[in-house]
Amino acid sequence: MMIFRKTEYIISAVKPEQYPEANRPELAVSGRSNVGKSSLINKFVNRKFLAKVGRTPGKTQYINFFNMNDEWYLVDLPGYGYAKVPLQTRAAWGKMMQTYFRKRENLRGVIQLVDIRHKPTEEDKMMVNMLWENDIPALVIATKADKIARGQRPRYLKIIADTLEMQDWKEIIPFSTEDGTGIEELHEAVNHIIYGAGTEESIEGI
Ligand code: GDP
Numbered sequence: 427m428m429i430f431r432k433t434e435y436i437i438s439a440v441k442p443e444q445y446p447e448a449n450r451p452e453l454a455v456s457g458r459s460n461v462g463k464s465s466l467i468n469k470f471v472n473r474k475f476l477a478k479v480g481r482t483p484g485k486t487q488y489i490n491f492f493n494m495n496d497e498w499y500l501v502d503l504p505g506y507g508y509a510k511v512p513l514q515t516r517a518a519w520g521k522m523m524q525t526y527f528r529k530r531e532n533l534r535g536v537i538q539l540v541d542i543r544h545k546p547t548e549e550d551k552m553m554v555n556m557l558w559e560n561d562i563p564a565l566v567i568a569t570k571a572d573k574i575a576r577g578q579r580p581r582y583l584k585i586i587a588d589t590l591e592m593q594d595w596k597e598i599i600p601f602s603t604e605d606g607t608g609i610e611e612l613h614e615a616v617n618h619i620i621y622g623a624g625t626e627e628s629i630e631g632i
Pocket of ligand 1: 450457458459460461462464465466478505569570571572573581601603604
C-alpha cells in the first residue's frame, strides 16, 4: 500500500502556463463523466473529498492537479462523453487534452477508466489512441466491478480489451469503491509507474 502523508489540491488549469512546474513525476486519470473517477481517486488516497463526487457532468472542464506527498502529481483530467455538451466545448476539450499529452514531459502514464458493464465508446477509443500516439503508457481500469458477478467479469473485460485493441484482457484491473476490489493492484501499479521497479518502502528507507 502507498502511504499518503500529504494530499492536497493545487490548481485547475486550462493552459500549459497554468500547470505546476514539471519537476516531479505525474500520473493522470481519465474517463467518461460518471465512470467513477472521483470515487476512485478518493478511494485511492483514502480521503472522502479530495476529488468531488457527483458534480454536474460536463461542468468540470479543467485539468485538476493534486500534490501527493510533495513527491508526485496526480492529475484529474476532465470527464468527457456527456451528451449535452455543445460541440464547441467538445472541440476545446480535445485540444486541451492533446496539448496536455504533448507538452507534459513529466507525465509517466495515464489511468484510463471504463465502466465494466459497457463497451468502450468512440470517445474512450479516441482517448486511448491519443495516449498511444503520444507514447504515454496507459493502465486500463474497469470501474464498478461490484455490479458484475466475479465469474462473469472475464467476459466483460474481454469486450473492453477487444474494443480498445489491447493484447490481453488480464491487463485490465477490475475496481470497485463499494467492496474494495482492485485497490491493492491499483496501489501496486501506481507505485511502479511513479517510483519505478523499487517499492515505495525501499525508497523511503534510503
Ligand atoms: P465521475 O463523474 O467519473 O467523477 O464519477 P463519480 O465518482 O462522481 O461517480 C458517479 C456515480 O457512480 C456515483 O453515483 C457513484 O456513487 C457511483 N460509483 C462510483 N464508483 C462506484 C463503484 O465502484 N461501484 C458502484 N456500484 N457505484 C460506483
